[in-house]
Amino acid sequence: MDPRLATPARTASWRALPPGIWALGFASMFMDISSELIHSLLPIFMVSVLGTSMVTVGLIEGIAEATAAISKVFSGTLSDYLGRRKPLVVLGYALAAFTKPVFPLAGSIGWVFAARFVDRIGKGIRGAPRDALIADLVPARLRGAAYGLRQGLDSLGALLGPLLAMLFMLWLNDLQAVMWIAVLPAFVAVGLLLAYVREPERASTAETAAPRLHLTDAKRLPLRFWLVVLLGALFTLARFSEAFLLLRAQDVGLSIGFVPLTMIVMNLFYAACSYPAGAAADRFGPLGLLLAGLGLLIVADLLLAFATGVSQVLLGAALWGLHMALTQGLLAKLVADTAPEDLRGTAFGLFNLVSGGALLLASLIAGALWSAFGPAVTFFAGAAFSAVAALGLLAYRLSNHHRE
Numbered sequence: 354m355d356p357r358l359a360t361p362a363r364t365a366s367w368r369a370l371p372p373g374i375w376a377l378g379f380a381s382m383f384m385d386i387s388s389e390l391i392h393s394l395l396p397i398f399m400v401s402v403l404g405t406s407m408v409t410v411g412l413i414e415g416i417a418e419a420t421a422a423i424s425k426v427f428s429g430t431l432s433d434y435l436g437r438r439k440p441l442v443v444l445g446y447a448l449a450a451f452t453k454p455v456f457p458l459a460g461s462i463g464w465v466f467a468a469r470f471v472d473r474i475g476k477g478i479r480g481a482p483r484d485a486l487i488a489d490l491v492p493a494r495l496r497g498a499a500y501g502l503r504q505g506l507d508s509l510g511a512l513l514g515p516l517l518a519m520l521f522m523l524w525l526n527d528l529q530a531v532m533w534i535a536v537l538p539a540f541v542a543v544g545l546l547l548a549y550v551r552e553p554e555r556a557s558t559a560e561t562a563a564p565r566l567h568l569t570d571a572k573r574l575p576l577r578f579w580l581v582v583l584l585g586a587l588f589t590l591a592r593f594s595e596a597f598l599l600l601r602a603q604d605v606g607l608s609i610g611f612v613p614l615t616m617i618v619m620n621l622f623y624a625a626c627s628y629p630a631g632a633a634a635d636r637f638g639p640l641g642l643l644l645a646g647l648g649l650l651i652v653a654d655l656l657l658a659f660a661t662g663v664s665q666v667l668l669g670a671a672l673w674g675l676h677m678a679l680t681q682g683l684l685a686k687l688v689a690d691t692a693p694e695d696l697r698g699t700a701f702g703l704f705n706l707v708s709g710g711a712l713l714l715a716s717l718i719a720g721a722l723w724s725a726f727g728p729a730v731t732f733f734a735g736a737a738f739s740a741v742a743a744l745g746l747l748a749y750r751l752s753n754h755h756r757e
Contacts, residue, residue: 369495369498370491370495370498370499370502371490371491372549372551373486373490373549373550373551373552374487374490374491374499374502374503375502375549376545376546376548376549376550377442377483377486377487377503377546377550378502378503378505378506378507379506379542379545380446380542380543380545380546380550381503381506381507381510381542382506382507382509382510382513382542383510383538383539383541383542383545384446384449384450384510384538384539384542385507385508385509385510385511385513385514386510386513386514386517386535386538387450387453387514387535387536387537387538387539387542388449388472388511388514388535388539389510389511389513389514389515389518389616389620390514390515390517390518390521390531390532390534390535390538391453391456391518391532391535392514393514393515393518393519393599393612393613393616394518394522394528394531394609394612394613395456395465395469395596409462409720412716412717412720413465413466413469416470416713417469417470417472417473420470420473420474420477420709423477423706423709424473424474424476424477424478424480427702428441428445428477428478428479428480428481428482428698428702429480429481429482429485429697429698429699429700429701429702429703429705430698430699430702431482431698432481432482432485432486432698433485433695433696433697433698433699437552438482438483438485438486438489438552438698439482439486439546439550439552441478441479441482442479442482442483442486442546442550443479443543443546443547444475444478444479445475445476445477445478445479445480445482445483446475446479446539446542446543446546447475447543448471448472448474448475448478449472449475449476449479449539450475450536450539450540450542450543452468452471452472452475453472453532453535453536453539454533454536455467455468455471456468456532456535457528457529457530457532457533477705480701480705481698481699481701481702481705482698484500484685484688484689484697484701485689485697485698485700485701486550486552487499487500487503487685487689488689488694488697489552489553489694489697490553493689493690494635495635496635496686496689496690497630497631497632497633497634497635497639497682497683497686498628498631498632498635499631500631500682500683500685500686500689501627501628501629501630501631501632501634501682502627502628502631503682504623504627504628504631504678504681504682504685505623505624505625505626505627505628505631505678505682506624507627508620508623508624508627508674508677508678509620509624511616511620511623511624512616512617512620512621512623512624514535514616515613515614515615515616515617515620516613516617517534518531518613519611519613519614519617521534522613573693573696574692574693574696574699574700574703575691577691578688578691578692578700581684581687581688581691581704582703582704582707583707583745584643584684584687584742584745584746585684585688585704585707585708585711586707586708586710586711587711587738587741587742587745587746588643588647588680588684588708588742589708589709589711589712589715590711590714590715590738590741590742591647591650591715591735591738591739591741591742592650592673592676592677592715592735592739593712593715593716593718593719593731593735595616595619595673596716597719597720597723597728597731598615598616598619598657598666598669598670598673599612599613599615599616600723600728601615601657601660601666601669601728601732602614602615602663602666602667602670604728605660605661605662605663605665605666606662606663607663607666614667615666615667615670616670618667618670618671618674619670619671619673619674619677620674621671621674622671622672622674622675622678623674623675623677623678624678625678626674626675626678626679627677627678627681627682630642630678630679630682630683631682631683631686634682634683634686639683639686639687640746642679642680642683643679643680643683643684643746644743644746644747645679646675646676646677646678646679646680646683647676647680647739647742647743647746648743649672649673649675649676649679650672650673650676650735650736650739651736651739651740651743652672653669653670653672653673653676654669654732654733654735654736654739655732655733655736656668656669656672657669657728657732658728658729658730658731658732658733658736659729684704685701688700688701688704689701715738718734719731719734719735722734
């Protein structure tokens, strides 16, 4: 096992993190406020107003996220090749910001699909360079805390977005007006990046300046990295799109105006626990926390499968958020710890490509199962995939112990 995965950190304090990490975190927060103001109402809008089928919802959500994942491969590799990550991060956030006005202007499912597609391209462009830039900005002993902080602030935005959506819907009762409100925080995010993120200087040598856009470079990624990629795919198969949480809430009787409450509860726990989980991973290693996260997802899926009322769905959403806090930032730490420094962008791109493909498959399976058998079977399948992922994680952990 890589000693960096298990060696206790000396100090994993938020006070030790540089300003650039905070700027990246707050930019994520404002962009998520913008995105979730829109997306917390979007699945219900597609089904109830536009008459979209459950399979189409799964397809749109899956293609949107898979598009982001594919974009991450190219942007991550390009950031390695250029030796610069900030320009791609800013470009990705700016593209997403400029697509936000398309949502309130959309009059058909085609417009919604196009806006979601382009918005996810922006997410894909910024994702891998941003994750690699975090690893560039902090020492290895603080990576869990850095990824946890960014993820926590991102999740805080994902909490505030649905909360604002619910409040503005209750006040205005106008879907398009709420979507127009979402435009402002997206541009605040871009401004924060431009003003406060400073990229570390890299050594200007022939080796570091050499082009790295070669397929053979992938051979330099170690087996430990590819095991993390496989693990990430299993985790993603177990966790399909959160759109199905919103639809489950409506299914048990929650009114459309209060459906965003589901995402508020989920992201409250996600935001509150992401930084502590990352800091704990720096001290004790991430694998035990990842296993605990999968256990929480199994319980959440079973609760959602058997749910007959709103309180059960909200409890399932809370456990779902805890699962996310214990897994998402920690998987990013594992990628950073197992990839060579000059291939971090490529590594994050490949990781997200495989995870995006798994999310597309998981969302399609979830939509098909919901349409054919109902919501209970959909969440039973999620619990089954979670159990398989837990077995895979145990095997990965045992193999590391044997090598030690």
